Amino acid sequence: xxxxxxxxxxxxxxxxxxxxxxxxxxxxxxxxxxxxxxxxxxxxxxxxxxxxxxxxxxxxxxxxxxxxxxxxxxxxxxxxxxxxxxxxxxxxxxxxxxxxxxxxxxxxxxxxxxxxxxxxxxxxxxxxxxxxxxxxxxxxxxxxxxxxxxxxxxxxxxxxxxxxxxxxxxxxxxxxxxxxxxxxxxxxxxxxxxxxxxxxxxxxxxxxxxxxxxxxxxxxxxxxxxxxxxxxxxxxxxxxxxxxxxxxxxxxxxxxxxxxxxxxxxxxxxxxxxxxxxxxxxxxxxxxxxxxxxxxxxxxxxxxxxxxxxxxxxxxxxxxxxxxxxxxxxxxxxxxxxxxxxxxxxxxxxxxxxxxxxxxxxxxxxxxxxxxxxxxxxxxxxxxxxxxxxxxxxxxxxxxxxxxxxxxxxxxxxxxxxxxxxxxxxxxxxxxxxxxxxxxxxxxxx
Amino acid sequence: xxxxxxxxxxxxxxxxxxxxxxxxxxxxxxxxxxxxxxxxxxxxxxxxxxxxxxxxxxxxxxxxxxxxxxxxxxxxxxxxxxxxxxxxxxxxxxxxxxxxxxxxxxxxxxxxxxxxxxxxxxxxxxxxxxxxxxxxxxxxxxxxxxxxxxxxxxxxxxxxxxxxxxxxxxxxxxxxxxxxxxxxxxxxxxxxxxxxxxxxxxxxxxxxxxxxxxxxxxxxxxxxxxxxxxxxxxxxxxxxxxxxxxxxxxxxxxxxxxxxxxxxxxxxxxxxxxxxxxxxxxxxxxxxxxxxxxxxxxxxxxxxxxxxxxxxxxxxxxxxxxxxxxxxxxxxxxxxxxxxxxxxxxxxxxxxxxxxxxxxxxxxxxxxxxxxxxxxxxxxxxxxxxxxxxxxxxxxxxxxxxxxxxxxxxxxxxxxxxxxxxxxxxxxxxxxxxxxxxxxxxxxxxxxxxxxxxxxxxxx
Numbered sequence: 077x078x079x080x081x082x083x084x085x086x087x088x089x090x091x092x093x094x095x096x097x098x099x100x101x102x103x104x105x106x107x108x109x110x111x112x113x114x115x116x117x118x119x120x121x122x123x124x125x126x127x128x129x130x131x132x133x134x135x136x137x138x139x140x141x142x143x144x145x146x147x148x149x150x151x152x153x154x155x156x157x158x159x160x161x162x163x164x165x166x167x168x169x170x171x172x173x174x175x176x177x178x179x180x181x182x183x184x185x186x187x188x189x190x191x192x193x194x195x196x197x198x199x200x201x202x203x204x205x206x207x208x209x210x211x212x213x214x215x216x217x218x219x220x221x222x223x224x225x226x227x228x229x230x231x232x233x234x235x236x237x238x239x240x241x242x243x244x245x246x247x248x249x250x251x252x253x254x255x256x257x258x259x260x261x262x263x264x265x266x267x268x269x270x271x272x273x274x275x276x277x278x279x280x281x282x283x284x285x286x287x288x289x290x291x292x293x294x295x296x297x298x299x300x301x302x303x304x305x306x307x308x309x310x311x312x313x314x315x316x317x318x319x320x321x322x323x324x325x326x327x328x329x330x331x332x333x334x335x336x337x338x339x340x341x342x343x344x345x346x347x348x349x350x351x352x353x354x355x356x357x358x359x360x361x362x363x364x365x366x367x368x369x370x371x372x373x374x375x376x377x378x379x380x381x382x383x384x385x386x387x388x389x390x391x392x393x394x395x396x397x398x399x400x401x402x403x404x405x406x407x408x409x410x411x412x413x414x415x416x417x418x419x420x421x422x423x424x425x426x427x428x429x430x431x432x433x434x435x436x437x438x439x440x441x442x443x444x445x446x447x448x449x450x451x452x453x454x455x456x457x458x459x460x461x462x463x464x465x466x467x468x469x470x471x472x473x474x475x476x477x478x479x480x481x482x483x484x485x486x487x488x489x490x491x492x493x494x495x496x497x498x499x500x501x502x503x504x505x506x507x508x509x510x511x512x513x514x515x516x517x518x519x520x521x522x
Numbered sequence: 523x524x525x526x527x528x529x530x531x532x533x534x535x536x537x538x539x540x541x542x543x544x545x546x547x548x549x550x551x552x553x554x555x556x557x558x559x560x561x562x563x564x565x566x567x568x569x570x571x572x573x574x575x576x577x578x579x580x581x582x583x584x585x586x587x588x589x590x591x592x593x594x595x596x597x598x599x600x601x602x603x604x605x606x607x608x609x610x611x612x613x614x615x616x617x618x619x620x621x622x623x624x625x626x627x628x629x630x631x632x633x634x635x636x637x638x639x640x641x642x643x644x645x646x647x648x649x650x651x652x653x654x655x656x657x658x659x660x661x662x663x664x665x666x667x668x669x670x671x672x673x674x675x676x677x678x679x680x681x682x683x684x685x686x687x688x689x690x691x692x693x694x695x696x697x698x699x700x701x702x703x704x705x706x707x708x709x710x711x712x713x714x715x716x717x718x719x720x721x722x723x724x725x726x727x728x729x730x731x732x733x734x735x736x737x738x739x740x741x742x743x744x745x746x747x748x749x750x751x752x753x754x755x756x757x758x759x760x761x762x763x764x765x766x767x768x769x770x771x772x773x774x775x776x777x778x779x780x781x782x783x784x785x786x787x788x789x790x791x792x793x794x795x796x797x798x799x800x801x802x803x804x805x806x807x808x809x810x811x812x813x814x815x816x817x818x819x820x821x822x823x824x825x826x827x828x829x830x831x832x833x834x835x836x837x838x839x840x841x842x843x844x845x846x847x848x849x850x851x852x853x854x855x856x857x858x859x860x861x862x863x864x865x866x867x868x869x870x871x872x873x874x875x876x877x878x879x880x881x882x883x884x885x886x887x888x889x890x891x892x893x894x895x896x897x898x899x900x901x902x903x904x905x906x907x908x909x910x911x912x913x914x915x916x917x918x919x920x921x922x923x924x925x926x927x928x929x930x931x932x933x934x935x936x937x938x939x940x941x942x943x944x945x946x947x948x949x950x951x952x953x954x955x956x957x958x959x960x961x962x963x964x965x966x967x968x969x970x971x972x973x974x975x976x977x978x979x980x981x982x
Contacts, residue, residue: 185849226853226854226904226906229853229854229904231903233903234902234903234904235902235903236853236854236902236903236904236906236908237908237909238853238908241683241684241909245684245686245687246686251682251684251686251687251699252682252684252687257683257940260683333778333779334778372777372778372779372780373777373778373779373780374779375779375782375783403727404727406727406728413728414614414615414685415685416685416686419728422728422729424782424783424786425724425728425729425741425742425786425789426719426741426742426743426786426789426790426793427724427726427727427728427729427741427742427743427744428727428728428742429786429787429790430743430749430751430790433751437752437753437754440753440754441754444753444754444755444756445755446755447755447757473774473775473780475771475773475774475775475784476771476774479767479770479771479773480767480771482767482770483763483764483766483767483770486763487759487760487763487764490759490760490763501759501760503755504755504756504757504760504761505760507753507754507755507756508753508756508760508761508763508764508767511753511756511764512764512767512768512771515768515771515787516771517771517772517774517779517780517781517783517784517787518780520783521777521779521780521782521783522779
């Protein structure tokens with residue numbers, strides 16, 4: 077039985093940086109160098125077995141210096157999580173939570189409780205690298221999910237197919253793969269029994285399983301017959317012969333933009349099934365795979381882009397503006413567009429690109445130099461070098477460097493023959509170069 | 523949304539920009555810092571400067587400000603023939619057609635919908651079994667003026683009940699899971715320009731998949747007045763150079779990820795230039811509407827207002843997509859959610875139609891309203907309905923035929939084995955008819971197996 081291929085090439089700073097982008101939110105200054113010294117195996121082990129979490133850097137606060145209120149204040153759930161992405165010592169755990177949030181996409185538009193959403197988020201953080209079977213069981217009875225897909229409305233007298241359908245279509249099997257409309261209806265019956273109450277003051281409360289509402293009669297699901305319950309529903313999906321291929325393909329797509337080749341796909345499926353549906357070994361194998369290092373770059377999800385810029389200059393969460401800025405870029409956490417999650421193949425378009433521009437502008441705003449007071453050299457190359465240093469020298473290709481250098485040269489050229497321009501233009505060029513580097517193709521995709 | 527100018531040094535920015543313009547020696551109107559605002563224009567200084575910049579470029583194209591492309595864009599838009607415009611409005615989630623037009627005259631209706639059945643309202647003139655949803659007063663009014671074509675049961679046979687699969691079929695214009703381009707995108711690939719992203723415009727935060735092309739650029743923006751770029755403490759000539767560099771960074775070598783990011787940057791650059799005349803200040807749009815649109819937190823009415831203004835300004839729009847406001851995936855508590863969504867959608871579209879009529883543009887625009895499926899005929903016990911098959915569709919415009927397409931099949935005999943309404947018109951036939959009757963192209967080049975679908979008469 078063939079094993080999953082492993083990258084045999086160099087594992088230097090460039091590879092470590094790419095790994096940190098795929099498995100986390102990019103490096104803080106020096107982190108890629110440190111990770112490279114561990115070698116590929118050591119680096120992947122460190123990411124997949126991170127130990128206890130340490131939060132590095134300043135505590136988050138809102139624009140007035142007050143602590144965040146993630147359960148209560150609109151949008152502060154988003155920045156609360158963004159802070160974890162920025163400060164965590166366990167980047168893969170947070171990245172996996174982001175993947176599960178997209179995979180089991182639950183939106184607070186249908187839940188109406190930031191507390192329940194954050195409880196679900198905690199479940200992803202706790203269970204994200206463990207057993208997928210356990211994760212599916214936990215998600216199925218998770219209160220936010222029960223509200224989102226009407227799980228606690230689904231009862232023997234009034235079956236509601238919403239969760240049953242999405243569980244197979246989006247969470248475990250893929251559209252039309254190995255199930256039919258009959259299975260949707262039978263699964264819905266098996267999943268009956270969850271309830272919740274409604275309180276005037278606190279909304280949905282008292283989530284529970286009440287056998288009175290469960291349909292105990294026999295059901296036929298995937299040609300199996302029995303008095304199935306919600307646990308059987310989950311088990312039947314995970315052990316379905318079409319599940320492992322769905323799982324591998326979907327998980328892979330979060331880390332590598334091109335689909336795996338046939339041998340890799342099969343080897344990962346075997347690894348997944350033989351490990352009893354554990355997530356960690358499959359993720360570790362993907363992170364070691366040659367396609368991650370020699371394949372094309374992956375466009376960063378908007379929150380990864382945002383967290384990455386902040387990490388790069390060691391800035392913590394000191395404003396809640398990131399919520400609407402990331403929303404402009406196409407990703408407000410806890411508000412995926414629908415139950416299928418975000419379209420990870422189309423992060424960039426003319427509208428979301430502008431959102432990224434504004435994220436970069438808000439990251440840079442406080443560091444902008446004052447043309448009336450600051451002094452910068454009247455020298456395009458020196459200005460470009462110093463703007464790169466500001467961002468801790470991200471790797472820019474020759475096309476981007478050429479465009480930036482040309483910009484600086486022309487803008488300085490405009491200042492010829494005017495003494496005030498010769499003073500002020502270099503400062504503005506420095507500000508502009510920092511902005512342009514932040515939105516360059518190299519910083520959008522890694 | 524917070525505007526950038528709230529926390530930048532607006533005055534010195536204007537001053538520098540103005541000084542840069544003045545030094546270019548182009549004979550611009552002299553507005554010195556401290557001079558009163560132009561009387562009677564209602565313009566703020568910043569907007570005046572932005573507008574005069576636009577005017578300057580129109581007159582002095584190819585200047586050192588480097589905005590010649592804007593002049594080109596305006597000139598091309600003004601001189602080319604005015605293309606017909608199709609506006610696609612998507613009711614996301616599967617709108618309940620049996621409430622949109624409720625079959626109150628069908629004896630099975632109250633049996634299948636004991637809680638949800640609607641009662642009363644205005645009968646639908648072409649089928650006395652059906653009644654307009656009370657929230658659809660706007661559409662009903664336009665229908666009375668013969669400006670609405672109704673499709674009471676549109677869909678396809680063996681409808682897929684997955685939101686994503688069925689929506690994908692509608693978006694790509696075929697029941698093919700593997701197609702990656704939208705039906706409007708493929709049309710634009712045939713007739714579109716390689717340098718005009720406005721030809722396929724998604725008025726949304728992200729691109730509508732129906733507009734996804736393989737060759738030509740398309741765009742998405744929230745509204746035409748919201749496409750500004752700014753960077754702290756970068757003004758005048760340097761700012762112009764900086765913005766022009768966005769597109770220059772877009773020419774990237776082989777890596778697919780870099781190429782994606784780069785090509786979007788090139789499109790951003792062109793779109794930014796096209797929309798400069800619409801940039802607003804102080805949160806007010808830089809255009810005026812001749813009619814009043816509904817007030818709402820939802821951006822839909824304002825997007826339609828902006829769309830009408832863009833068409834009036836002669837921008838080269840051709841296919842436009844919007845998502846309707848409201849929640850249509852009504853598995854529970856359907857009545858309130860559905861009524862709210864339909865009301866705002868219908869009221870906004872009425873205002874849009876009146877706006878187009880006031881501007882003399884109405885004959886150029888056709889609006890297509892659709893949803894990925896209808897909902898199950900029997901309610902589900904949570905005061906909601908589960909996914910179904912055929913649903914209701916509309917075409918709105920002065921040139922819409924105004925004649926019903928397909929018929930309401932009835933609840934007795936008109937349901938499939940899953941209890942869902944069967945389709946009496948096919949969405950691929952509708953697309954083929956739109957391509958032929960509205961755009962005047964051969965549908966066979968755009969819609970797979972177009973020959974096998976009957977073409978309803980959609981355009982008068």
